[in-house]
Amino acid sequence: MTTVALDQSRTVGSAPMVRKKRTTPARRLLHVFLIVVAATWIFPLLWALYNSFRNYSYTAIHGYASFGGFTVSNFTNAWKQGDFTRHFLNSAIITIPAVVLTLLLSSMVAFVVSRFTYKFNLALLGMFTAANLLPPQALLIPIYRMFRAIPVPLWINDSGTLLNSLWGLIAINTAFQTGFCAFVLSNYMKTIPMELYEAADVDGASVFRQWWQLTLPLCRPPLAALATLEVTWIYNEFFWATVLLQSGDKFPITSSLNNLQGQFFTDFNLLSAGSIIVALPTLIVFFLLQKQFVSGLTMGSTKG
């Protein structure tokens, strides 16, 4: 919020700033440098994109560092061979509930922590925030055993336990991400004036209503930012899906890459197309919701 004001003041600027903006050789050098760096940076992606449109027989003869042999069949082949329909569906089944649950749970924590000044609030928030920073591998053994020991009805999961089930992944992703979101949301909620809650108290609104009908609508900006960020994070999650799912057909798209590697190994054009397809959802989120994505990332670190 303060950054907006700052940006404006900067463009108005004072005398020395205005002078600096004129095109000098140093400025031009800076541009050249940045263009080179930026081009280098997106090159691997462009390379994948380029090769995804070329057919195998052409590159087999002419090598990959060549021009020609364009086709779109890699995309359809990759989709079919990689069973992408199923894996994208798995990703959606995990990601959507996990993000909704994470935001619900973390907003409750943040609401309590920022609204009521109990002594243990700081410790509570610390407990949630720190959970997000623990190495997941350090919890692996107990989680694995626990999930294997928790029985669920067969109609929920065919293995009869939480292990090898998408529900287990929703649970662990939610648990991991709640800390980060609670921290960001509590910082935001602290900026909501207390008078609003006093008025709500006078009007007889319950604590639950104050959370659901008063606080959450006010928190729309951080919730949107966090939702964007969490969608990409949980979609990208690799470790838990790899270790907690045993049958390949249950893997979300990111972990199914591990299976794909074998199938795509000899055909790098197919590999490129597969990579582009998997990257596409996050790239779309990135281009469409860039502002939300960035503010979500930075809210956590710079305290809004």
Place this chain on the structure above:
Amino acid sequence: MVAIPSIVVVGLIWLPALSSVVLSFTRWNGIGNLSAHDFVGLTNYRNIATNYPPFWPAMTHNLIWLLVMFFVATPAGMFLAVLLDKEIRGTRVYQMALYMPVVLSLALIGFIWQLIFSQQNGLLNAVTGSTIDWFGDQRYNLWAALVATSWRQVGYIMLLYLAGLKAVDHSLREAAAIDGCTESKAFFRVIFPVMRPINVIILVVTFIESLRAFDLVWIINRGRNGLELIATLVTQNVVGEASRIGFGSALATVMLLISSGFIVIYLRVVMKGDR
């Protein structure tokens, strides 16, 4: 209202973390119940340090990982942030190009860099004419993995630092300029010290992420043959052939111990204003 979230986080994060510590003192193989005679004290830790060949290479690899992130990726990200913070045209385009990899998963990044590092079909060998197996040869694969991971990390650090720079009070710069500071002098003497909180956070994030590094090396070769990391050793001991629960837990506890120091630093910085 905090009850449900607390149950979730305590039950799925904190209790398992504590259990890892408890299990690390046992030789339990996961069959039957844990009983008193399974407790073996520090034996697992002793075995890890003296009798488990991949452990010290893994520690070394994690340390190299950290050093590269700390001395290469982080300064590069900061440097680019400082450049992009100047008012130049097209700054958003440059920024976008640099942080595009941040939205990709590290597993996918391993996949994409395969197209460059592959021995037969990779671009690098095609252009240079070398025949090095970048992801396969244990002399090189750690460095190849570090290039791929830095690709993402630089953009991430750049983004965090840029946000930090934008939040710095602008009058500070003007004051420095009026006092006749050169730009670099103003940065190191004025701006950098003011940004202490974000500097510390970036540091902690770098340390923690280096310790947790997993996805990329797992997709390359499951953390074997030159790419051993602590995180992959834990995973191999549980998901792999033998379930050596006590032993794997001791490795996990080592990770917990290292990370807890940084977590404390992080919490102290981010929660300072609340006290």
